[in-house]
Amino acid sequence: MQINKTNIEGCYEMKPEIFKDQRGFFFESFNKKRFEQLTGLKVAFVQDNQAFSTHGVLRGLHFQKGESAQAKLVRVIQGEVLDVVVDIRRDSPTYGNFFKTILSSENHKQLFIPGGCAHGYVTLSNSATFFYKCDNHYNPGAESGIAYNDPTLNIDWEIPDKELILSEKDRILPKFDDLLD
């Protein structure tokens, strides 16, 4: 397992060791003992999510507030996405930073997103299947988010705006500067 820090405190990019042979390949997609050794973090995932999206679908930027904050370990099982994390933890030394990376079934890359960060991704391939582990349960009453096209963050989603497909909910998310605690 290779692990790299990012410009967001507690957010890590990871690549598992891939075991290839004449049948195909195998890798451990999550190993608690190794994860905790490499990051120094304790994790207790309680919910797995999976989402299928067609080309141009942008989900995010989402987060759950307060006690419902979710740390996530995300990866792509099929296809390719541009994944984006925004540090909205006001007490964080990297508050206001965003990090983006390509996750795909080809590069096997994973991203650990600490609780309290906003997360989103856009599907770059014809379709993508996105899988992630969460360390807290879904709480619709605690959901919030940031507009994908927030002018302060000015994130380049690397896909023409006219190709983007968003939920109605995501089209009316607040701006970063208007986030309330």
Ligand SMILES: Cc1cn([C@H]2C[C@H](O)[C@@H](COP(=O)(O)OP(=O)(O)O[C@H]3O[C@H](C)C(=O)[C@H](O)[C@H]3O)O2)c(=O)[nH]c1=O
């Ligand atoms: C997230 C979630 C959703 N749902 C239900 C609620 C809706 O009826 C339906 C679709 O939910 P939503 O449109 O919020 O799904 P996404 O837009 O993929 O939301 C996710 O997108 C970004 C990228 C994330 O990181 C979050 O995990 C999450 O906010 O699934 C559940 O039943 N459980 C859940 O944990």
